[in-house]
Amino acid sequence: MRRLAAIGLVAALVFPAAALAHDAPESAQSKWVMADWMMDTFFIFAGLAFVAFLAAWKAGHFHELELHGGIPLLVDEEDYYTPDWALEEEEESADVDAEG
Numbered sequence: 001m002r003r004l005a006a007i008g009l010v011a012a013l014v015f016p017a018a019a020l021a022h023d024a025p026e027s028a029q030s031k032w033v034m035a036d037w038m039m040d041t042f043f044i045f046a047g048l049a050f051v052a053f054l055a056a057w058k059a060g061h062f063h064e065l066e067l068h069g070g071i072p073l074l075v076d077e078e079d080y081y082t083p084d085w086a087l088e089e090e091e092e093s094a095d096v097d098a099e100g
Contacts, residue, residue, distance in 0.1 A: 056062065
């Protein structure tokens with residue numbers, strides 16, 4: 001039984017390696033197989049993206065974009081990005097403008 005298992009294990013390791021070790025015959029047509037596959041995939045995905053874009057356009061998702069662009073500006077939240085020294089300079093310039 002162990003001998004059969006050992007033979008099976010060796011066969012499982014050897015035969016896939018033999019299958020991967022061969023060279024495929026190369027012809028003028030076989031050089032373009034990968035390029036054909038890549039072009040087909042590109043056009044399929046580009047076509048699906050275009051159909052999705054048209055569906056979104058017809059659903060009205062691209063109407064009045066200039067109004068929708070200002071929505072994030074209306075959100076009142078703490079400013080995490082401006083350093084303190086920049087805020088101090090703004091306050092100083094505002095004080096100078098108020099005095100003058």
